[in-house]
Amino acid sequence: MNIFERLQMLDRRWIFLVVAIAIIVPLIIPFNSKTYTTEPTEKLYRLIDSFAPGQDEKPIEKDRALLLVFTHDASTMSELFPMEVAILRHCFARKIKVFTLTFLPSAAPIMDYAINTVKEEFPEVKSGEHYVNFGYKIGALMLPIILGMGEDISEAVDIDAEGRKISSLPIMKNIKNYNEMNLIMDFSGSSAGGAWIVYARSKFGANVGAGVTAVMAADQYPYLQTGQLTGMLAGLKGAAEYEKLVDVFATNQDPAKREFSRELLKDTKYDDAITNPNIKTKFKQARIGMNAQSVAHIMIIVFILIGNIGYFITKYKQKQQG
Amino acid sequence: MKRSIPLAIVIILGFLFVGYVFIPHKISSDFYEWYMEWMKAMSPFGVILGIMSIIMTHTARIQHKVPNWQYSIVTLIAMIFTAYAGFAWGTQEGTPFMWLFKNVQMPMGATMFSLLAFYIASASYKAFRARSAEATVLLLAAIIVMLGQVPVGVSLFGEGINDITHWILNVPNLASKRGIALGVGLGMVATSLRILLGIERTYLGGGE
Amino acid sequence: MKCVKLYIFGFIVALLFSVGVQSNDLYAAPKAITDIKVIDIPNDDGTGLQIEWKALPKESRIISYRIYRGTSKDTLFFIGEIPINVKTGANSASMSYYDKDYNEFLDIRSPGRLKPEKKAGKTGPFYQKIPKDMKIVGPMLKDYSILGVIAKDEYYHKTKKITKIVNEKEQTYAGLKSSQITLVKKLIPGKEYFYSIIAVDEKRNYWPAETVASGKPIDNEPADPADFYATYLPETQTLSFEWGHPLSYDDINTYKIFVKSANDAAPGKLIYESNTPQPYASPDYAILKLQDQKVVKSGNVLFDFSKTSVDQCEFYIMFTDYSMLSSMSQPITAKYISKSDLPVIPRLNIIDKKNDKGDYNTLFWGKPVAYINSVQTVGKNTIQLSYDYGANCGYKVNQIYFDIYDKDNKLIKKVNEFFQDNIFKVKLDQSMEEQGELKVKIRFKYNGEVDEDYVIDQKLVYDSAIMSLRPSKISVDGRVLEDFNFTLMKKTQNTPLYRSLKKVSGIERESDDKVAYESSIFKGVSEYSLENNMFLVDTNIDVYWNKDTQSTISTSIYVSEKDNVVNKIKQQIAEVEGLIEKTNVPAEIEYYELYLTKFKNDLVAIESDNLLKEINSISNEKLRMKKIASIREVDKRKFNYFMMMSNGKGYVVEDSLNINEDGELDYVIPVSNWFDMEKLPTLIASLLFGMLVFVFVTLARKGKNLYIRPIAGIDEIDNAIGRATEMGRPILFCPGLSGIGDVATLAGLSILGRIAKKAAEYDTRILVPCRDYIVIPIAQEIVREAHFEAGRPDSFDKNNVFFVSDQQFAYVAGVNGVMLREKTATNFYMGMFYAESLIMTETGSTTGAIQIAGTDAVTQVPFFITTCDYTLIGEELYAASAYLARQPLMLGTLKAQDYAKFFILLFLILGTILSSFHITTIINIFPNK
Incomplete structure (x- = not known):
């Protein structure tokens, strides 16, 4: 049996081994790879960034805010959690007012975890002033809350996760309803944004964005095309892109460079993120994950090619013999 | 009698529910809600069927000492212990049941799920052979989509690969999905109709 | 054998370890709360308390x-629980719990007797929820203001008439068992309530707080009105007022x-006064039409603006609650x-919502609107505009014309x-960026x-930011639509007050109101x-609003108590008359006279009411209540609607x-x-399809040879x-992961019937692992019947159709185990599958089995195609049973399916071609859902 025939009969356990190595090694040994940002991600980033207070403006005075809705449990956390962390980091770094909310009991701990993960790096960020966790509200209240926030957020949500009256919190200054809390990001393993599009968007004109797993992204594209979804982060790839944008702009050392610009994005000096010790690992999870995904995809493609080469050579030989 | 009574139930209830789809009237929706309440009440009894089946299958295995009968003991002990933990200490956060769920059930489930990555690799290795023109198209599409999902693809072939990936997913892929969905819809209607009219009775057990 | 022992040993060690972790106390952080405060909630109606305490540190593992x-x-x-994420601890230093509004007091889940935690x-003081035991809950009723929620049929027909002496008077009540009623409570203003908290750590140990705190809810004045605005329109002498919805409005009167x-x-002088439609939200505006610059109410001049013109006046608004605070x-x-x-303002139209159960009215107004909602780049200098449009049932939009102009009003494109x-x-x-600005003009057909x-x-x-x-924003005739909102209101017959339904944006054109x-x-x-072990409630029920006598x-x-209401009014009249006799203060007499007139009117109204006479002529309790219900339920659902438009x-x-x-x-009723x-x-x-089936079944019966595409x-x-028979190994049949309600499972089971029969004929074992409980007995019955039909009842073993697990991946693990241990020669997968499909089929292909799959799960089809020898895609799964049967009846349906397709x-x-020529009739025939 020659090598090609052997390749044809390759024991699948070898494949398993190679795949395992291809996935594990990039996770353990970091290496740099370029992350390319795409338009939907950039658009979303720019929209969120436009909520940031101006240089002479007090963050509390700003009349724009973002709502993050966690609609997933731990099973899809690997893809959605890096997105949530990246957006929260963006908000905390740029002092953008942000609210978090969930209607799933299993998402409440994830929400806490995401906030705390990012908050550790921003000691100046205060609950009630820069962000508020609305907490878990029972599913039956979903519709009343979505509709109620169109009129008055303090009234619809009433109490936050820490038991405080929303109306008494300083963050609520200048924030009343969807006119101010202008963007809702829904993170979901299934169809994201559904109820928000139908009620918050079409009735009150709020912008709705979605964070979805890669598998579900195809189903959500039509909403993006029709503009019902303002932006979308799809899977680990979307998260990685957002992480990069936050690195390049929101947390840029030079305050003058914190506004979005295409030129800065092309600057190759921001491509060393993964090996850069100044960026905490938790803020590049998606990019590290993308490395593993890249290698795994390449491995599979290589396997397919090898298999095909073997197949053609064997066929060619058979033809010659036959 | 043994066949005709269940058949009659299927046909009568079947047509009632078809009626419910077209009749929004209060009487019809009240009937539906009433039925749904019963459904909810009935389904927990199904669990008993499952438990009985597990106990019977595995005790029989242990009795007959079939090969690997020891696994059956593990299964039975695990089942009894989990159930006991739930009944004795409750199922809230912080109880042994929840501990088992979080530290045994969830990681094992996740492990099974992650096997997919390995199996996709080995399956694509075996399956994607350019045996014919159609297979070659499939192969190429697969490679392009895979590359389009990762940054390496853009590095190698430029940003155009993203557009091609989107096109493949949104045009040919979606078209075939819809074609299948159309057939599935009709097939479901046809099968339901066969069952409603009593033409198909295999699901009641036995032949025609 | 050694290996198995090791497994069992490992399992037991794991169990012991888990129990060990339970009992070990590894942490020494404080667990009990030391400081609890009970605070009155400000601006409320005196029924709310806030319980505040210091959160325990993260290390306490609460x-x-x-x-x-x-x-x-x-x-x-026990009244409530606040869960905490054990990893991160509480998010802030202090925690709060609000005990306010109507909330749970006693329901079906309450324990039957007093149970200590x-x-x-x-020995207490901590107990689980308030128990149903009347000895305990009964005396507690006076400590709260309690509302009973009773399913209407229970109240109409299933109460027990109970008489009890209350305040030295014999009173008749309707008695209800605790299973018939749900109780919700509010605190009573001024009464003292005690609170304490138990912290629960991750091992479910309970750590009671060191103190019990107490507090009294106090009725406060309403919050200060904010966002109060007034406008004056001299042309029509109209003063308009609008104010912000008060945050806590539950007792504003x-x-x-x-x-x-x-x-x-x-x-100041009072110029406007209005009650609120409690408990519903009130519309927060007032319009005063001046008459010759004067505010006139029932002939009295309340204020004269000709003396002090409007611009020299100041206005203020006062909220008053039921306690006159x-x-x-x-x-x-x-x-x-x-x-x-x-x-x-466009005209509000109200119609019954079509095609529904009868619990919605549709409100609509105004002409349709359309507006661009987002702009995307889709190529060099090409932009994609998305738009939304809002129409209503008054207008069927055929076409929308968008004319796009640049900033110099040069037409760029007509769409x-x-x-x-x-x-x-x-x-x-x-x-x-260079374009800078585009103008869009939107018109409709x-x-x-x-x-x-x-x-x-x-x-x-x-x-530039995005x-x-x-x-x-969009505008019509220079008026920006988004700047104004519509407030929809409705009212019932027995009140002059409209309640606010909802505020909708100025671009909305339709809204449904649930009735x-x-x-x-x-x-x-x-x-x-x-x-009697029962809660007692009032026996009187409203029947309808008599618009002639203007009374409810x-x-x-109860039939026997039908004169109850009349007697009660008579009693009230006697009481008031007694009061009038006792006093000689004219103001008091005037006040009492008002009541006397009202009661007397009510008495006349009730005694002369013909419908009530008709009801009371029915002596059968059940029939009488049915009559009452039929009148009452229609009357209560009649509403009059009203709309206003404002900018806040x-x-x-x-x-x-x-x-x-x-x-x-x-007044309309859906x-x-x-x-x-x-x-x-x-x-x-569906009827056409049914007809096709009928035609082809008839043809097939007549012996016409129907060609069916080979699969x-x-x-x-x-x-x-x-x-499998040749190899002497069993067959595996997997009926999918969904339940019996899924048609795919039914199709799979039909195929199982045919396969099991063949297998029985060949005397080959068939294994059917199930995920759904209900599928097990059905699959067992199918396989058993198949064995009987094949004449081999002895070879049927019930345990070959077995339950594995209802957990998706546990099920896969089980099935894979069966494949590997039993070395099945042939695997069938027929039904609905999810992400687990590949894990099963790939294992199957490792064992060298022949695999045939059939599924309607589009996402799983690729996995089956790559790993199985044959795959039935989508509809082929449904066709399989009929195809295998080869009966005319079955084949007829298959043929009909082809024609339907x-x-x-x-x-x-046709639709594609016609709509390319702007003919949308065909598309519009089909419903959107």
């Missing part, structure tokens, strides 16, 4: 705080507006506006949107005609009967009232529909079974 309440220090009942001490001269120190706004001045500042897919593309000469006079204007302005054109069927009756509960007619639910700043326009032909307010017209195409298609996977089933394709192609 998973929840359980809150307990009682009316004495030594008996506290054993982990916090067996009246709104009063005062006016005074700005230079005057004297208190009040709060006042800051004084404001009225802004002068002109008619052109106000929008033109004719005939099919509303909400997207169109425009090619620009330059980039968006509706109800078959183009409305040239109705043009919506919108600008798209370049925004590097794209941003759609701005729910009555399902529960609400009654206050303060009495109980220990001997009510009666008892006092620019208010009211619509005219909805009046019927007789000049009276028009209708329950018998047929959903939107589903008519579905019904026709390789199905043809191969026999060979696959034969292979042909017709669908025909419509698809």
Whole structure:
């Protein structure tokens, strides 16, 4: 049996081994790879960034805010959690007012975890002033809350996760309803944004964005095309892109460079993120994950090619013999 | 009698529910809600069927000492212990049941799920052979989509690969999905109709 | 064998370890709360308390705080729980729990008897929820204000008549068991309540707080009114007021507006007073029409603006609650506006919502609107515009015309949107940034005609922050639609007060209002009967509003007590008359006389009411209640609707009232529909399909040979079974992961029947692992019957059809185990599958089995195709059973299916071609859902 025939009969356990190595090694040994940002991600980033207070403006005075809705449990956390962390980091770094909310009991701990993960790096960020966790509200209240926030957020949500009256919190200054809390990001393993599009968007004109797993992204594209979804982060790839944008702009050392610009994005000096010790690992999870995904995809493609080469050579030989 | 009574139930209830789809009237929706309440009440009894089946299958295995009968003991002990933990200490956060769920059930489930990555690799290795023109198209599409999902693809072939990936997913892929969905819809209607009219009775057990 | 022992050993060690972790206390951080504060909630009606405590540190590993309440220090009942993320701890230093509004007191889940929280001490003071035991819950009724929620049928027909002596008078009550009623509670103002908290750590140890705190809810004045605005329109002498919805409005009873001269120190004059429609939200505006510059009410001049003109006056608003506590706004001045500042309010139309159960009214107004909602780049200088459009049932939009102009008003493109897919593309000469601004004019063709006079204007302005054109607000005739909101209101017959339904944006054109069927009756509960073990509620029920006598007619639910209401009024009259005799203060007499007149009118109204006489002539309790219900439930669902438009700043326009032909307010009631017209195409298609089946079945019966396309996977089933027989190994049949309600499972089971019969004939074992409980007995029955039919009842083993697990991946693990251990020669997968499909089939292909799969799960088809030898895609799964049967009846349905598909394709192609020529009739036949 020659090598090609052997390749044809390759024991699948070898494949398993190679795949395992291809996935594990990039996770353990970091290496740099370029992350390319795409338009939907950039658009979303720019929209969120436009909520940031101006240089002479007090963050509390700003009349724009973002709502993050966690609609997933731990099973899809690997893809959605890096997105949530990246957006929260963006908000905390740029002092953008942000609210978090969930209607799933299993998402409440994830929400806490995401906030705390990012908050550790921003000691100046205060609950009630820069962000508020609305907490878990029972599913039956979903519709009343979505509709109620169109009129008055303090009234619809009433109490936050820490038991405080929303109306008494300083963050609520200048924030009343969807006119101010202008963007809702829904993170979901299934169809994201559904109820928000139908009620918050079409009735009150709020912008709705979605964070979805890669598998579900195809189903959500039509909403993006029709503009019902303002932006979308799809899977680990979307998260990685957002992480990069936050690195390049929101947390840029030079305050003058914190506004979005295409030129800065092309600057190759921001491509060393993964090996850069100044960026905490938790803020590049998606990019590290993308490395593993890249290698795994390449491995599979290589396997397919090898298999095909073997197949053609064997066929060619058979033809010659036959 | 043994066949005709269940058949009659299927046909009568079947047509009632078809009626419910077209009749929004209060009487019809009240009937539906009433039925749904019963459904909810009935389904927990199904669990008993499952438990009985597990106990019977595995005790029989242990009795007959079939090969690997020891696994059956593990299964039975695990089942009894989990159930006991739930009944004795409750199922809230912080109880042994929840501990088992979080530290045994969830990681094992996740492990099974992650096997997919390995199996996709080995399956694509075996399956994607350019045996014919159609297979070659499939192969190429697969490679392009895979590359389009990762940054390496853009590095190698430029940003155009993203557009091609989107096109493949949104045009040919979606078209075939819809074609299948159309057939599935009709097939479901046809099968339901066969069952409603009593033409198909295999699901009641036995032949025609 | 050794290996298995190791497994068992490992399992036991793991169990012991888990129990060990349970009992070990590894942490020494504080666990008990030391400081609890009970604070009165400000601005409320005196029924709310806030319980505040210091959160324990993260190291305490707390998973929840359980809150307990009682009316004495030594008996506290569980009322609620706040879960905490054990990893991160509480998010802030102090935690709060609000005990306010109506909330849970006693329901079906309450324990039957008093149960102490054993982990916090067996002798109290901590107890689980308030128990159903009447000895305990009965005396507690007086400590709270309790409302009973009773399913209407329980109250109508299933109560027990109980008489009890209360306040030395014999009273009749309707008695209800605790299973028939749900109780909710509010705290009583001024009463002392005790609270304590148990911290629960991750090992579920209970750590009671060291203290029990107490507090009294106090009725406070309402919050100070904010956002109060006034406008004055001299042209029509109209003063308009608008104010912000007060945050806690649950006990605001009246709104009063005062006016005074700005230079005057004297208190203001009352010019407007209105009650609120409690417990519903009130519309927060007032319009005063001046008569010759005067505010006139029932002939009295309340204020004369000709003496002090409006611009020299200050206005303020006062909120007063039921305890006459009040709060006042800051004084404001009225802004002068002109008619052109106000929008033109469209007419509100109300119709019954079509095709529904009869619990919605549809409210609609105004002409359709369309607006661009987002702009995207889709290529060099080409932009894609998405738009939304809002129409209503008054207008059927046929086409929307978008005319795009540049900033110099040069026409760039005319777009004719005939099919509303909400997207169109425009090619620009330059980039968006260079373009800077686009103007869009939007017109409609509706109800078959183009409305040239109705043009919506919108600008798209370049925004450098998002590097794209941003759609701005839309306007018609220079009036920006988004600046004004509509407030929809409704009222019932027995009140003059409209309640606010909802505020909708100025671009909305339609809204549904739910008019729910009555399902529960609400009654206050303060009495109980220990001997009957029942809660006692009032026996009187409202029947209807008699518009001739302007009074609500009510009666008892018991025939024997039908004169109850009349007697009660007579008693009240006697009491008031007694009071009048006793006093000689004229003011008091006047006050009592008012009541006397009201009671006397009520008495006349009830005694003369013909409908009530008719009801009371029925002696059968059940029939009488049915009659009452039929009148009551219609009457309660009649509503009159009203609409106003405002910008939140006092620019208010009211619509005219909805009046019927007789000049009276028009009350509408939704209708329950018998047929959903939107589903008519579905019904026709189903009937046509049924007819096709009938035709082909008849043809097949007559012996006509029907050609059916061969399906390789199905043809191969026999060979696959034969292979297992030759190899002497079992067959595996997997009926999918969904339940019996899924048609795919039914199709799978039908195929199982055919396969099991063949397998039985060949005497080959067939293994059927199940995930759904209900599928097991059905699959068992199918396999058993197949063995009987094949003449081999002895070879049937019930245990070959078995349950694995209802957990998706546990099931896969089980099935994979079966494949590996039993070395199945042939695997069938027929039914619905999810992400686990590949894990099963790939394992199957490792064992070298022949695999045939069939599924309608589109996402899983690729996995099956790559790993199985044959795959039945989608409809082939459904066809398989019929195909295998080869009976004329079955084949007829298959043939019909083919033709139906042909017709669908025909419509698809026809629709595509016609709509390309702007003919959308065919597309519009089909419903959107």
